[in-house]
Every structure is written in structure tokens, then in C-alpha cells.
Amino acid sequence: MNRRFTMKKMLWIWALIVSGLLICAGTTMAGQSxxxxxxxxxxxxxxxxxxxxxxxxxxxxxxxxxxxxxxxxxxxxxxxxxxxxxxxxxxxxxxxxxxxxxxxxxxxxxxxxxxxxxxxxxxxxxSSPAQFAVHKDNTTIKTLADLAGKKIGVAGETTNERYLQKDLSIEGVKIVYQDWVAKLQTYPTDANHIEDLTLGDGLRLDAIFSSKQTIAQAIRSGCGGGCPMRMIGDSPYYExxxxxxxxxxxxxxxxxxxxxxxxxxxxxxxxxxxxxxxxxxxxxxxxx
Known part of the structure; x- marks a missing residue:
């Protein structure tokens, strides 16, 4: 009996077994939800x-x-x-x-x-209603139509930005756009444009566009005692x-x-x- 041949054969069989186990383990891992x-x-x-x-x-x-x-x-x-x-x-x-x-x-x-x-x-x-707001000292912006041409702060890569760009699509939600164009200033997050608006009416921004609940929270308890701003108009859409x-x-x-x-x-x-x-x-x- 050729012992060298037998040893090679056994090693070959073990290699096949180990390979099979590894493949099975890999398949199990890949199939894990x-x-x-x-x-x-x-x-x-x-x-x-x-x-x-x-x-x-x-x-x-x-x-x-x-x-x-x-x-x-x-x-x-x-x-x-x-x-x-x-x-x-x-x-x-x-x-x-x-x-x-x-x-x-x-x-x-x-x-x-x-x-x-x-x-x-x-x-x-x-669900969330979208909302516009202006500085509380503003006296010229009374309706959404008055926002035409104004500088509006909005968080970037959000549905609110898409809405102002007239490029928003949400399944099951009817989107009605404003018939005006504004100057958009994008920010990393809503808190940043709220801060800029509260620095003063028209100083950096004329208005902001965010969720109604975020603006309400800022007015209620933001800015160290309530942010100086007010909401204007109805919510243009709910998401x-x-x-x-x-x-x-x-x-x-x-x-x-x-x-x-x-x-x-x-x-x-x-x-x-x-x-x-x-x-x-x-x-x-x-x-x-």
C-alpha cells in the first residue's frame, strides 16, 4: 500500500470538508437578516x-x-x-x-x-406641517405672497428646500407651490437658520421655512427665553x-x-x- 498516496488522499478529503464548512458558514452569514x-x-x-x-x-x-x-x-x-x-x-x-x-x-x-x-x-x-416664520419686529411681511424675492433660510437636503425649489414629490401628498420665487440660503440644520433670523429683522434673513413644531418650540423656549419670531400663513403642506x-x-x-x-x-x-x-x-x- 502506498502510504504517501493515502496521506495525500486524506489531506485532499480534509481540504474538501474544511472548504465545504467555510462555504456553508459564509452562506449562513450572507443569509442572515x-x-x-x-x-x-x-x-x-x-x-x-x-x-x-x-x-x-x-x-x-x-x-x-x-x-x-x-x-x-x-x-x-x-x-x-x-x-x-x-x-x-x-x-x-x-x-x-x-x-x-x-x-x-x-x-x-x-x-x-x-x-x-x-x-x-x-x-x-x-406627520409634520411645514411653516414659514419671520422676525417678530417685521411689519412688511404679512402674507406668504409678501415673501416674493425675500431671503429665506432653510435646512439643506430637506423636503422644505425641495418645496422652495418647486421640486418636491411625496407619494400620496398633493403639493401646491407658491407663485413666487425667493432667494434661498441653506444651512446644515434648522437651528442654524433660526439663529440667523433672530439676530434681527432682515439682518441676515427675511424669513425661515421649517416644520411648524420646530418653530413653535423655538418661539416657546429657544434662544435663551423664546426666539423673537412669529409664524405667518397656513402650512403649505403636511408630510x-x-x-x-x-x-x-x-x-x-x-x-x-x-x-x-x-x-x-x-x-x-x-x-x-x-x-x-x-x-x-x-x-x-x-x-x-
């Missing part, structure tokens, strides 16, 4: 904005607080995992291809047609807001489906309504 990954990690990583009161902001203790933060914590609780927050720039969140740096965005995002190219969205968990997931991450639909179940349960048991009343002082929760 995002929901399974989150549950296995016992943590869900949530991206949000640290400067977007009352949705999400840093309190006096340096801790994240707000409507979206409370929603995220409740979602994690119902998933049976811990929550970890991360605060990347908004344009990085909306661009997709997160590379697993975070699992989900809970940051009051509108599921626009453009964003759906890069992201997956859940059912809406609340549904959803959780977002990275479309490029394979097997993400499992987490979308689970999150939809959680959103429905939080809607049905009144949790979302209570959080809306707490942070927005009104019920902004849609009936699912």
Missing part, C-alpha cells in the same frame, strides 16, 4: 440629529432628548435590545450606503421619491415621516417589517400620541 443581526448584537444603532429640537437635541446634561429619541428608545425596548445613538450629517443619512455604521434613521424623515432610490421606509409614525433603512444593506426588509409591527402597536396603544402631546403639545399621529 438585518433583524437577526440586530437581535444578535443586542443593540440597535440609530442615527438622528443632535440639534433639531423638539425632535432631538442635547439637554442640560449633554444627553439626547426629544420626540424622536423617545420613539427610538421605545422601539428598542419592544425589540428587546439596547439603543445606541449616532449623529452623522443629514446629507450622509439621506444618501444611503451607510456601510453598517448605523442600522436605522429615526430622524423625522419624509419618504420622498428621490430618497427611495437609496433608502427603505417604514409606515409613517407621525408623512418615517423610519429609514439603508437600501444597499442586504436582507433589510425583515427589519422594516418588524418595525412596521412596532409602529402599529405604538399607534394602537396610544404611545405615539402621548409622546406627540408631550413634545409637540398636539397630536400629529396619523391613523394607520
Amino acid at each position: 438585518v433583524l437577526e443581526e440586530v437581535l444578535a448584537a443586542k443593540t440597535i444603532v440609530v442615527s438622528t440629529d443632535a440639534n433639531y429640537a423638539p425632535q432631538s437635541y442635547l439637554n442640560d446634561k449633554g444627553e439626547l432628548e426629544g420626540f424622536d429619541i423617545s420613539v427610538a428608545k421605545e422601539v428598542a425596548k419592544r425589540l428587546g435590545v439596547q439603543v445606541k445613538f449616532i449623529t452623522p450629517d443629514w446629507d450622509l443619512i439621506t444618501a444611503g450606503k451607510w456601510g453598517k455604521r448605523w442600522d436605522i434613521s429615526i430622524g423625522s424623515m419624509t419618504p420622498t421619491k428621490e430618497r427611495k432610490n437609496a433608502l427603505l421606509f417604514t409606515l409613517p409614525y407621525y 408623512p415621516l418615517s423610519f429609514a433603512l439603508d437600501k444597499s444593506r442586504v436582507n433589510s426588509q425583515s427589519l422594516v417589517d418588524k418595525l412596521n409591527v412596532i409602529i402599529k402597536s405604538m399607534n394602537e396603544d396610544g404611545t405615539l400620541q402621548k409622546l406627540s402631546e408631550k413634545f409637540y403639545h398636539t397630536d400629529l399621529i396619523p391613523k394607520l
Whole structure:
């Protein structure tokens, strides 16, 4: 019997077995759903904005607080995992291809047609009215028509910017544009243009365009005692807001489906309504 031949044959067989095990392990890993990954990690990583009161902001203790933060914590609780927050720039969140740096965005995002190219969205968990505001000392801008040609501050890469550019598309929402054109000044986040407006009437901006609840919060308690501005006109449109997931991450639909179940349960048991009343002082929760 050729022992050298037998040894080579055995080594060849073992190599095949090891290769097969590695292939099976790789297939298992590749086939693991995002929901399974989150549950296995016992943590869900949530991206949000640290400067977007009352949705999400840093309190006096340096801790994240707000409507979206409370929603995220409740979602994690119902998933049976811990929550970890991360605060990347908004344009990085909306661009997709997160590379697993975070699992989900809970940051009051509108599921626009453009964003759906890069992201997956859940059912809406609340809705938001858009709103214009001017400095409280302004006496010339009384209606939305008076904003024609004025310099308006708006957060960049947002639905509000798209609206002012007359390039906004939201499924199921009828968009009626203003019949005027303004001069747009974009900012990283809403807090920045609110700050510029409050420096003085027409000093840097003539008006701002944000969510009604953000402006209301700023007037109520921003700027160290209430920002000096006032709302003008009716809300030009309402937008549904959803959780977002990275479309490029394979097997993400499992987490979308689970999150939809959680959103429905939080809607049905009144949790979302209570959080809306707490942070927005009104019920902004849609009936699912």
C-alpha cells in the first residue's frame, strides 16, 4: 500500500470538508437578516440629529432628548435590545450606503421619491406641517405672497428646500407651490437658520421655512427665553415621516417589517400620541 498516496488522499478529503464548512458558514452569514443581526448584537444603532429640537437635541446634561429619541428608545425596548445613538450629517443619512455604521434613521424623515432610490421606509409614525416664520419686529411681511424675492433660510437636503425649489414629490401628498420665487440660503440644520433670523429683522434673513413644531418650540423656549419670531400663513403642506433603512444593506426588509409591527402597536396603544402631546403639545399621529 502506498502510504504517501493515502496521506495525500486524506489531506485532499480534509481540504474538501474544511472548504465545504467555510462555504456553508459564509452562506449562513450572507443569509442572515438585518433583524437577526440586530437581535444578535443586542443593540440597535440609530442615527438622528443632535440639534433639531423638539425632535432631538442635547439637554442640560449633554444627553439626547426629544420626540424622536423617545420613539427610538421605545422601539428598542419592544425589540428587546439596547439603543445606541449616532449623529452623522443629514446629507450622509439621506444618501444611503451607510456601510453598517448605523442600522436605522429615526430622524423625522419624509419618504420622498428621490430618497427611495437609496433608502427603505417604514409606515409613517407621525406627520409634520411645514411653516414659514419671520422676525417678530417685521411689519412688511404679512402674507406668504409678501415673501416674493425675500431671503429665506432653510435646512439643506430637506423636503422644505425641495418645496422652495418647486421640486418636491411625496407619494400620496398633493403639493401646491407658491407663485413666487425667493432667494434661498441653506444651512446644515434648522437651528442654524433660526439663529440667523433672530439676530434681527432682515439682518441676515427675511424669513425661515421649517416644520411648524420646530418653530413653535423655538418661539416657546429657544434662544435663551423664546426666539423673537412669529409664524405667518397656513402650512403649505403636511408630510408623512418615517423610519429609514439603508437600501444597499442586504436582507433589510425583515427589519422594516418588524418595525412596521412596532409602529402599529405604538399607534394602537396610544404611545405615539402621548409622546406627540408631550413634545409637540398636539397630536400629529396619523391613523394607520
